[in-house]
């Protein structure tokens with residue numbers, strides 16, 4: 399077994415605001431004429447890029463205090479075409495959701511781009527259905543940069559081949575901007591923050607099943623107050639750290655607990671991890687609570703396909719927990735991991751193999767026999783005795799943070815090649831983690 403050396407007696411922390419909700423707070427503020435008040439906004443590169451992009455169309459931004467903003471929109475019909483490219487940096491959510499909104503804004507011309515990693519990510523998943531709605535959107539080989547000429551779109555009905563909240567939200571925002579109707583169906587529920595904010599602003603969705611709904615104009619966008627809770631995807635790093643403590647616990651306060659996001663809690667619990675939920679409440683249509691992760695002994699548990707969308711971003715850190723599980727770890731039905739900030743199947747498999755760990759790679763996941771068992775003990779003693787390894791982070795924040803948690807709980811000297819990507823989602827991660835090492 400890998401040693402567990404870290405102890406912590408009941409440390410309390412908070413994590414920065416939810417990334418998905420922060421992006422959406424900007425986009426719904428753009429749609430809502432007048433002043434919207436946002437608190438808990440994630441001041442990290444990804445949502446800040448979305449915010450900056452829309453200032454180029456006329457969104458007013460006033461910073462009140464850390465994470466607290468007033469966004470003033472002239473209303474969706476009074477926005478102007480931006481004079482320069484909109485740069486979404488590393489953010490798939492930023493570019494895909496914004497593309498939908500812009501496609502539905504008559505008279506707006508815009509070019510949307512991003513960094514090297516974003517320019518490699520698939521955009522056909524939004525381009526195809528948007529074109530079926532009558533949108534004018536193109537990209538070379540269906541990748542960013544994307545050229546958009548906003549126009550009035552048609553009513554549309556879509557059954558998505560993938561459970562993706564980015565695709566769903568892109569089409570919903572296109573329908574909202576263009577005042578057209580949308581019927582949308584997916585196989586497994588993807589995160590439903592867009593649905594929640596849409597309703598929070600006074601609109602109605604008609605559901606045919608939990609994964610099949612229709613929205614119909616007229617829509618109402620009353621500028622409101624959005625409270626963004628801490629991001630469960632960021633909390634996940636410290637929940638796994640808490641469960642992997644040699645002894646003690648960690649309390650992460652004020653975390654968003656939307657049921658479509660809590661797969662990490664279900665999976666850790668199924669693996670024998672003790673996570674206690676305190677102080678549950680509803681804020682701005684979203685469940686919120688405090689999470690206490692307690693030192694636990696983990697075991698293998700199958701992760702069912704239906705859970706995958708609700709823990710898709712947490713798979714790298716869940717894998718780190720799985721390294722400590724009796725019986726090993728496996729993740730399947732997760733081919734979407736190949737379309738994230740990096741190909742996360744390759745990123746995890748390569749880095750773990752580099753540590754001497756045996757990993758079986760599949761098209762849709764990977765499997766790791768129990769570490770220390772006869773099936774998986776090849777070079778273990780060498781890296782445990784201080785050899786350590788370099789970690790290839792592949793421009794991916796979650797890969798970097800996952801291996802830094804492994805280093806903290808085990809003491810194995812791991813050196814990430816670059817950590818600046820962490821700024822895209824979790825400023826302050828390194829100092830928060832160092833706090834546990836003192």
Ligand code: S3P
Pocket residue numbers: 417418419491561562563564565567588589710711734
């Ligand atoms: C997000 C949806 C997910 C997730 C991403 C954020 C969102 O992507 O991986 O980090 O805010 O809608 P997909 O919906 O494409 O799976």
